[in-house]
Amino acid sequence: MGIETIALGALAGSSVLGAIGSIGQGGQQADLANAQARQLENQAAAERDSAVSAAERVRRAGRRQQAEAESSYAASGVSIGTGTPVRVNDQIGSDAETDAYTAILDGERRGRTLDYEARAARQAAKNARSGGAGGALTSILGAAGNFGMWKAGQIGGASPLKVSSNFSGGGKALGSLEGLIGRAI
Structure with a gap:
């Protein structure tokens, strides 16, 4: 098994792992956002119930x-x-009755605000799932592009996976200009 085969296997494996990771992360974010939306919807219902109870207390006090x-x-x-x-x-x-109506109106406004926040959280969940799928696609397309670059290098004779023949080594650091261009300056 040559270095090219190992490199291609690693490229394919990493792109699949990247795609799976993106989808999983998007799913986790979506699940969290949906849980937050359910919590906000429960809070909205509680606000409305509380307002109705407060209104009834005000009416009883009035009577x-x-x-x-x-x-x-x-x-x-x-x-x-x-x-x-x-x-x-x-x-x-x-x-x-005015105070009771005001209590109900205030509770409804708080409930409506929480409903809007719940809808925004649900939209965030959809966006997270789409983002995860987009990340997966990006990972796969990136790997395909890298494979195409490697294949083009194979056809042209210069594979990016092979060590350059211009590299002189000789203990020169790759990060130095001398090591990169292959000759003493």
Whole structure:
């Protein structure tokens, strides 16, 4: 088995490993992004549920306040079915409902923001999978290009896998100018 065969085997093996690694990494990133999206969707639902619960607490507090106002008016001998007590009760009810609606609206806004973030995470998952596939393709195409360069060198007689005949060696460092050009300067 010649050096060319070993080199081609290594080239093919490294490109396959690179492709598998890219696909695996893209898949892992996609899985993480999808998990993050599920978490964000759960948080959005929790925000909405919390807002509805808060609104119900505000409504109960409003009804309690109305009952306390009615009982105070009744204890003082004021008729609770007409005039100021009715307007006060209506205002308490209106304020409670406004606060409840605001709580629901705020929860919905927080939930919508989390929904947008979840959609962005899902898009990131798609992008990660595409990026992994793109990296795999790049690895394979790079290996094919390297093989083509090697094959062209074989046809032209100068293989990039062979040691250059211009290399003089002689203890000269390859990193030195003298070692690279093969003669003393």
